[in-house]
Amino acid sequence: MSDYRIASIPGDGIGVDVQIEARKVLDRAAGQYGFSLQWTEFDWSCERFATSGTMMPDDGIEQLAGFDQILLGAVGFLGVPDHVSLWGLLIPVRRAFAQYVNLRPVRLLPGTTSVLAGRGAEELEMVIVRENSEGEYSTIGGRHGSGAGEFAVQESVFTRVGVERIIRYAFELARTRSGNVVSATKSNGIIHTMPFWDEIFAEIAAGYPDVHSEQCHIDALAARMVQQPERIDVVVASNLFGDILSDLAAAVTGGLGMAPSGNINPAREHPSMFEAVHGSAPDIAGQGIANPVAQILAGSMLLEHLGELDAARAVSTAVEKVLAAGEVATPDLGGKATTAELGTAIADALGGYQSDRK
Numbered sequence: 531m532s533d534y535r536i537a538s539i540p541g542d543g544i545g546v547d548v549q550i551e552a553r554k555v556l557d558r559a560a561g562q563y564g565f566s567l568q569w570t571e572f573d574w575s576c577e578r579f580a581t582s583g584t585m586m587p588d589d590g591i592e593q594l595a596g597f598d599q600i601l602l603g604a605v606g607f608l609g610v611p612d613h614v615s616l617w618g619l620l621i622p623v624r625r626a627f628a629q630y631v632n633l634r635p636v637r638l639l640p641g642t643t644s645v646l647a648g649r650g651a652e653e654l655e656m657v658i659v660r661e662n663s664e665g666e667y668s669t670i671g672g673r674h675g676s677g678a679g680e681f682a683v684q685e686s687v688f689t690r691v692g693v694e695r696i697i698r699y700a701f702e703l704a705r706t707r708s709g710n711v712v713s714a715t716k717s718n719g720i721i722h723t724m725p726f727w728d729e730i731f732a733e734i735a736a737g738y739p740d741v742h743s744e745q746c747h748i749d750a751l752a753a754r755m756v757q758q759p760e761r762i763d764v765v766v767a768s769n770l771f772g773d774i775l776s777d778l779a780a781a782v783t784g785g786l787g788m789a790p791s792g793n794i795n796p797a798r799e800h801p802s803m804f805e806a807v808h809g810s811a812p813d814i815a816g817q818g819i820a821n822p823v824a825q826i827l828a829g830s831m832l833l834e835h836l837g838e839l840d841a842a843r844a845v846s847t848a849v850e851k852v853l854a855a856g857e858v859a860t861p862d863l864g865g866k867a868t869t870a871e872l873g874t875a876i877a878d879a880l881g882g883y884q885s886d887r888k
């Protein structure tokens with residue numbers, strides 16, 4: 531029997547609530563499919579920051595390095611500036627472990643509705659391949675001057691290696707799906723980095739004659755995602771553009787409570803980290819009403835990455851079964867169920883082995 535060591539970082543706000551449910555479901559699936567998940571929980575969060583002054587210990591990255599994978603709830607809470615909490619935990623983990631692919635698949639599931647009128651479950655399915663290690667998320671720049679003359683400068687960094695590897699990943703992925711990839715760009719307005727991205731995209735596209743490729747300005751692509759989402763399958767985008775498009779893609783496929791995310795280290799030299807696309811949602815934190823599906827589907831991605839493909843599929847099938855039945859749904863899905871009730875219903879839909887987590 532395989533034992534996997536998984537680092538669990540519930541984090542802040544609803545991150546804590548949804549992670550309990552994902553662990554409940556994953557433990558049940560593991561028991562059924564003959565492996566075990568050995569969880570080690572870390573209390574790294576804004577609460578920790580408030581008492582100790584840091585989001586994680588100085589050797590946090592070394593502590594995580596020995597794990598097979600990481601499951602993250604969400605980080606960020608009122609009282610700690612977001613750039614402090616996120617640059618103190620999430621972003622360093624992504625970078626230290628070369629998790630340069632942020633894979634964000636979305637799909638409208640049977641039993642859920644899209645904000646887009648008249649769209650059926652089979653019509654909305656896409657995946658955002660977001661560059662996750664460089665681009666607009668840089669520390670280069672600063673604030674200068676004072677008073678009315680004060681200004682801030684932020685430099686983006688796009689490296690050939692960084693751009694090539696994410697675009698190539700998207701083309702390889704497109705080959706396993708519809709064979710369509712669209713690059714989100716803004717080369718009409720951002721004159722150094724974006725034409726560079728476009729050029730590399732065109733070079734790589736030439737090596738994939740079997741994949742239909744297209745470059746689309748991010749603004750037009752955002753409109754297409756709402757008006758003609760069926761024309762979109764694999765989207766490759768820079769760090770910031772991919773971030774924005776992934777919330778939009780989530781919104782059109784049932785909401786932020788439904789969208790999982792994997793920070794992938796493709797070489798498997800380091801752990802990958804799985805989380806929801808959404809954040810810690812301070813507006814509903816502590817109420818027990820967050821939708822745990824995004825985190826549970828992130829757990830399914832984690833299992834897939836471990837190579838436990840049957841268990842991964844069983845988890846996503848259990849989610850689909852419960853949502854299609856429509857009896858247990860959190861408020862964002864139009865129901866009255868709590869986070870725990872939906873998590874338990876999904877675990878129970880797996881059937882079989884009963885774990886001791888309730």
Ligand code: NAD
Nearest residue numbers: 604605606607612786787808809810811813814820821862
């Ligand atoms: P958010 O995703 O937390 O919330 C946006 C809206 O969606 C809120 O109205 C929230 O109630 C709703 N929502 C989100 N997830 C939901 C769920 N599972 N079920 C039901 N409703 C849900 O975005 P925000 O408000 O911009 O950010 C809040 C905090 O989270 C900030 O500190 C931000 O920096 C942080 N954040 C962290 C991560 C992460 O750790 N990966 C990701 C995004 C945002």
Ligand code: IPM
Nearest residue numbers: 606616620773776807808809
């Ligand atoms: C996400 C989040 C983070 C990001 C923030 C919280 C730094 O929005 O994971 O999508 O932009 O990467």
Ligand code: MN
Nearest residue numbers: 773774777807
């Ligand atoms: Mn985001």
